[in-house]
Amino acid sequence: MPNFEMMPIGVFAQRSGLTSSALRFYADSGLLRPAEVDPVSGYRYYAADQVARATALRQLREIAMPLDAVEAVLDAGADEASRLIDEYVAKIVGDAAAALQKAAVIKSALGGNVPGLLIATLKGPVLADAVEQILTATAHEPGMPVLAGLHIEASSEAVVLTATDRYRLSTRTLVPSEPPGQTWVGTVNGDDLRAAVAEIRRSALVRLEALPYGVWLRVADREGRHCRLLSEDFPDYRLMLxxxxxxxxxxxxxKDLLLRALEEHPGERIVLHVADHGVNVRSADGEYPGIPLPATATGEALQIWFEMTTLYPAVSTAIGPDVMLDLRGHDRPVTIRSADRGDLTTLAMPVKSDHSA
Structure with missing residues (x-):
C-alpha cells in the first residue's frame, strides 16, 4: 500500500497546476517521476517535496522552453539555473526582433519595386553619433510606443532628429551631403536604429530612403538596414519650444567637471545652485556638502532640483568641452547645449524641491 503522506496524481495535479495527462507525460519523459507507483493498481503517488519541481517545470514550459533545456534548469543550482533562463529568454527576444525586422522588410517588398523616396544622404559617422545622442532621450512606455522612436524631419536645408521621454527632449540638426527634392517627416523605431548604429558608423555615406512601412539605410557595397516606422503621432515639440x-x-x-561632480554625488536627486560665483552641485537633503565648479554665470541666482537619470544623460551627450545651461526658474525646463556648437540641444525637466525621494 502507498504511504498515506503521498498525494495521488489528481491531488498533485491541483497543487502543481499541471494536468494529470501532463504529469504522466513528464513521468514517462523522466522529468518528473512519481515518488511511488502501486505495483498492483499502477496508481501514481507524489511527495510534497516534489511540488516545487513540478511548479517550476510548469512555469518553464509556459515560456515554451524545450524539454532538454527544462531538464538542465531543474537539475542545476540556483545560479546556473538563473543563467540558463536568462540565456534562453535572450535568444527568444533576439529571434523575435529578427522576425519583426524580416517582417518589415517583407511588407516593404510587397509594395513592389517602387523606389524609396530619398530622405537625405548623410555622413555615416556623423549620423551614428547623432542617433546615439538623441536616443538617450527615448523611453519604452506602455501605451506610448512613439516615445521610443526617433523623429526625423528632412528638408532641403537640414535633417532634424528629435526624441523625448517627457522628462527630456533632445534635438540635433544635421546638414545633408545630398538633400532630398522634397520634405519628409516620420518617426523611426528606436530599437531598429540602435541595432544599425555600428554599420552606419563604418559607412562613409548613408542614404536614407523612405517606404510606406519603413526607412532603408542604404550603404555602399552592403545590403543596408531596414528600420520600421511608428504610426503614432509624435508630440508637438516645436509648440513646446x-x-x-x-x-x-x-x-x-x-562638461567634464560637471559630469565628474554628478558621478561623485551619492544620491539619486541633486540640486544645482547657480550664482555669479559658479555652479555648486549639492544633495537634495542638504547632507552632502556639495562640489563647487568654476563657471561663468549671468542673471539671477537660482537653485534647481533634478533627478540624476534626467540630468546626467543630458549633460553627457552635449557636444564640446563646455556646456551652456539656460535656466528659466526652479520649475521650468532647462536648455542644455554646447557653448560653441548649437546643433545639439536638450531640454531637461526639473523636479519640485518638496518632491519626496
Whole structure:
C-alpha cells in the first residue's frame, strides 16, 4: 500500500497546476517521476517535496522552453539555473526582433519595386553619433510606443532628429551631403536604429530612403538596414519650444567637471545652485556638502532640483568641452547645449524641491 503522506496524481495535479495527462507525460519523459507507483493498481503517488519541481517545470514550459533545456534548469543550482533562463529568454527576444525586422522588410517588398523616396544622404559617422545622442532621450512606455522612436524631419536645408521621454527632449540638426527634392517627416523605431548604429558608423555615406512601412539605410557595397516606422503621432515639440519662457539665468561650465561632480554625488536627486560665483552641485537633503565648479554665470541666482537619470544623460551627450545651461526658474525646463556648437540641444525637466525621494 502507498504511504498515506503521498498525494495521488489528481491531488498533485491541483497543487502543481499541471494536468494529470501532463504529469504522466513528464513521468514517462523522466522529468518528473512519481515518488511511488502501486505495483498492483499502477496508481501514481507524489511527495510534497516534489511540488516545487513540478511548479517550476510548469512555469518553464509556459515560456515554451524545450524539454532538454527544462531538464538542465531543474537539475542545476540556483545560479546556473538563473543563467540558463536568462540565456534562453535572450535568444527568444533576439529571434523575435529578427522576425519583426524580416517582417518589415517583407511588407516593404510587397509594395513592389517602387523606389524609396530619398530622405537625405548623410555622413555615416556623423549620423551614428547623432542617433546615439538623441536616443538617450527615448523611453519604452506602455501605451506610448512613439516615445521610443526617433523623429526625423528632412528638408532641403537640414535633417532634424528629435526624441523625448517627457522628462527630456533632445534635438540635433544635421546638414545633408545630398538633400532630398522634397520634405519628409516620420518617426523611426528606436530599437531598429540602435541595432544599425555600428554599420552606419563604418559607412562613409548613408542614404536614407523612405517606404510606406519603413526607412532603408542604404550603404555602399552592403545590403543596408531596414528600420520600421511608428504610426503614432509624435508630440508637438516645436509648440513646446516656442512656448518656453525667457532665460533668467545662464551658466557656462566645463562638461567634464560637471559630469565628474554628478558621478561623485551619492544620491539619486541633486540640486544645482547657480550664482555669479559658479555652479555648486549639492544633495537634495542638504547632507552632502556639495562640489563647487568654476563657471561663468549671468542673471539671477537660482537653485534647481533634478533627478540624476534626467540630468546626467543630458549633460553627457552635449557636444564640446563646455556646456551652456539656460535656466528659466526652479520649475521650468532647462536648455542644455554646447557653448560653441548649437546643433545639439536638450531640454531637461526639473523636479519640485518638496518632491519626496
Amino acid at each position: 516656442a512656448s518656453l519662457s525667457e532665460v533668467t539665468t545662464r551658466a557656462t561650465v566645463s
